[in-house]
Structures are given as C-alpha cells and as structure tokens.
Amino acid sequence: MNQRIDLNELQQPGLMPVDHPVVRSGRIGVLLMNLGTPEGTSYWPMRRYLKEFLSDRRVIETPRLLWWPLLNLIILTTRPGRKGKDYASIWNNERDEGPLKTITRAQAEDVTAHFKAIAGDRVVVDWAMRYGKPEVRARIQALLDQGCDRILLVPLYPQYSAATSATACDQAFRALMDMRWQPTVRVSPPYHDDAVYIDALVSSMKESLAKLTFEPEVILVSFHGVPKEYLLKGDPYHCHCVKTWRLMREAFGWPKERFRMSFQSRFGPDEWLQPYTDETVKTLAEGGIKRMAIVAPGFSADCLETLEELDVENREIFLHNGGEEFAYLPCLNDSPDGMRVIRHIVEKELQGWL
Incomplete structure (x- = not known):
C-alpha cells in the first residue's frame, strides 16, 4: 500500500522542534491556465497587457534588436487604443472584466464542486492567466499555502503550440525555480484528438x-x-x-x-x-x-x-x-459539454494521485 507521511500530523507538540515553521501538505492542486486578458479597456491597462504578451519570446520570435524598437515606439503607442475599443465592445461591465476571465473562473468553480463531491477537501482547484491577472506564480503559491504538495497544471489549449501551451508552463516553471520546496508537478497533455x-x-x-x-x-x-x-x-x-x-x-x-x-x-x-x-x-x-x-x-x-x-x-x-x-x-465555455471535457481531462491526469 502506498502510504504517505502527513507533515500536518508530525507538527504536533514533541514531534518537531519548537521553532519548526508550519508546513501544510497532503493535498492535490489543480491549476487551470488560460491566455489572459487586460485589467481594463483604457490605454494604460491595454498597454501593460500588450507589452507583456508581445514581449514573450515564445509569441514573437523576431530578433530583439529588431523587435524592441518596433514594439515600444510604434505598436505600444498605437495598438492599445484600437484594441481597447474592441475589448470594450465585449467587456463584462457587471464584473468589470473580460469574458475570458469570467468564463475561466466559472470553469474552475465547476471543477471545484465536482471534486468536492468525490474527494472532499483533498483537491484544491484554482485558475490563472499567462498574461495579466490572476498571475500563475501567485496562484501556485496559494495552492502551496493550502497544503498542495502535488499540482496538476492544465493549459486550456486543446492543440499544443509553443506560443500557448509551452509559454503557460514556462511561467509555472519560473515560479518553481524560486521555491525551496517544490511541489511534484504534472502537466496535462494536449487533447486535440480526445x-x-x-x-x-x-x-x-x-x-x-x-x-x-x-x-x-x-x-x-x-x-x-x-x-x-x-x-x-x-x-x-x-x-x-x-x-x-x-x-x-x-x-x-x-x-x-x-x-x-x-x-x-x-x-x-x-x-x-x-x-x-x-x-x-x-x-x-x-x-x-x-x-x-x-x-x-x-x-x-x-x-x-x-x-x-x-x-x-x-x-x-x-x-x-x-x-x-x-x-x-459559441465555444464550449462552462456549458455542460465544456465542463464534461475539462472534468474528464483532470480526472484522467490525476490517476495515481487520487
């Protein structure tokens, strides 16, 4: 039988040094990751979002010597205003956010409820954006703080590309590089033919x-x-x-x-x-x-x-x-068909952990 040591149990009086930091473990994290959305439709939020996105070497592979002047002197001067108007036409004004953020949150909430019913509190589901907020690094830390020493990363891209799936994972791996105690990590594969x-x-x-x-x-x-x-x-x-x-x-x-x-x-x-x-x-x-x-x-x-x-x-x-x-x-979104897909992917990739 596969038995795991629960550090929460070890952290009892007499079992650990009195100055030992509190460490939570034994839970499984699931992080849904999507592309991103600006924090607003005005010039500066759009500029910050576009700069982060278009500065990614996975997205734009043009040599930096050529790309940086073009990006900073032309594109980031003219494009934020034009794209801001486009975003404003689809903006979720009630929540003051882009629809991608609204839908991804709903997807995470659905998966949370699903695993709550079958695994209690053992599985923690969160979501993050590669560009913009909520940031991947912050949400991984939030999962760790809740005792998740195993984390499944789920890039929500059916078809793999370095400019989407890979850069989302890059961001997660950058966060792991700074951690003293890294969680065990899995990445769900593309599901284009599932x-x-x-x-x-x-x-x-x-x-x-x-x-x-x-x-x-x-x-x-x-x-x-x-x-x-x-x-x-x-x-x-x-x-x-x-x-x-x-x-x-x-x-x-x-x-x-x-x-x-x-x-x-x-x-x-x-x-x-x-x-x-x-x-x-x-x-x-x-x-x-x-x-x-x-x-x-x-x-x-x-x-x-x-x-x-x-x-x-x-x-x-x-x-x-x-x-x-x-x-x-419309896309699958958080519809019954859409959630059937995401729940299926997560369940399949958590085999052996649950």
Whole structure:
C-alpha cells in the first residue's frame, strides 16, 4: 500500500522542534491556465497587457534588436487604443472584466464542486492567466499555502503550440525555480484528438445549429493562426488543428466542401498558416454562398478573437460581399459539454494521485 507521511500530523507538540515553521501538505492542486486578458479597456491597462504578451519570446520570435524598437515606439503607442475599443465592445461591465476571465473562473468553480463531491477537501482547484491577472506564480503559491504538495497544471489549449501551451508552463516553471520546496508537478497533455472533446464539440455545435432560423451551406472551423515559420521549426500545432478538424468533420458527417478549415488573427507582414479566415469568408460570399456558420474549437472559452473578430468582423466581411445569413457558434465555455471535457481531462491526469 502506498502510504504517505502527513507533515500536518508530525507538527504536533514533541514531534518537531519548537521553532519548526508550519508546513501544510497532503493535498492535490489543480491549476487551470488560460491566455489572459487586460485589467481594463483604457490605454494604460491595454498597454501593460500588450507589452507583456508581445514581449514573450515564445509569441514573437523576431530578433530583439529588431523587435524592441518596433514594439515600444510604434505598436505600444498605437495598438492599445484600437484594441481597447474592441475589448470594450465585449467587456463584462457587471464584473468589470473580460469574458475570458469570467468564463475561466466559472470553469474552475465547476471543477471545484465536482471534486468536492468525490474527494472532499483533498483537491484544491484554482485558475490563472499567462498574461495579466490572476498571475500563475501567485496562484501556485496559494495552492502551496493550502497544503498542495502535488499540482496538476492544465493549459486550456486543446492543440499544443509553443506560443500557448509551452509559454503557460514556462511561467509555472519560473515560479518553481524560486521555491525551496517544490511541489511534484504534472502537466496535462494536449487533447486535440480526445474522443470526449470531439464529441462535446459536435454536440455543442448541433445544439447551436438547432437554434438557428437557417441551415448553413458551409461551416468554417477557424483556429488561431501562428507564423508558418513556427511549423517549419517543428511546432505540432498545425497537425493538431488538422486532426481536430478531420475528426469533427467525420463525426459531423459533412463533406469537405461544406466543412472548411481556416486560421485567423494573423499579425505582421510574415506568412502565417493558411488559408486565412477573413479571406476564406470573403471568397465564400463572393462565390455565391449565402448562409454560413463559424466555430472556433481551439478556444476553450469565448474571448476577443471569437466574440469580436469572428462574430463581428467576419460577419461584416461576409454580409458586405454578398452573404445573407451568418452565425457564430459559441465555444464550449462552462456549458455542460465544456465542463464534461475539462472534468474528464483532470480526472484522467490525476490517476495515481487520487
């Protein structure tokens, strides 16, 4: 039998030196990690967020000598105002936060309740953002303070990329480097081809489509783009996206010409993964497609790139170029299908600890 020493029991009178610090242990932590969101939509909160994000060497691999002047003298002068207006259009004014933060918190609360029912107080669930707040370092420390000597890191990215999954883990590892007593850590793997994930996507899509007043001629599956150079350097992201799209299409039962795939959110002059979402939407409309829907399975929660870029910008592109009916199908978020996926991932990766 695997028996573990409980330091909480050892810290009783007579069992430890009187000056021994209080140490809590024996619990398991789960940290859900997502990309991030600014703390506000005005210039300075947007600038701080964009500077942290665009200074990440995992995100922008351009040599620093070229990138730093461009970032600090041009991008951080002009982009915060423009992106702030975009964020303001989707902002959760009731909570004064971006929707990504609202949804990720709700996801963590659902997982907390789930494990409370099956494991009591032994599992502690928290959440953090790679950029902005709550910070990864602070939430790992909070888990340690609650006695979590084992922590499962869960990057909420179905498809692995160095610019998403890896940089989230980098941030956690930086925090561990400064710790005297590091917790035992696991990282959940990408789940781009997980059967539960694919089933949840298809189930959610069918539920959303049933609410529409029209039947789409084409469904476009849009993933966040990355520079093509990252693929050529060995990043598996493109392959993961293609497999997710193929499994979705097979489960959905639609032919390729009605179930398309594209990449959105390109930035800068370099070539990114193609086909591009905005160009694909325009081409479909100009080619006579009158009714279409877009879904973004690479996002675990709706955010600026889905609510504003897809549902607003690409809707306008489609309607302006001859399209008539357009629908954005929401992400899994904290829906029953979405939570089925996250609970499944956490349960699977905690095997042997629980």
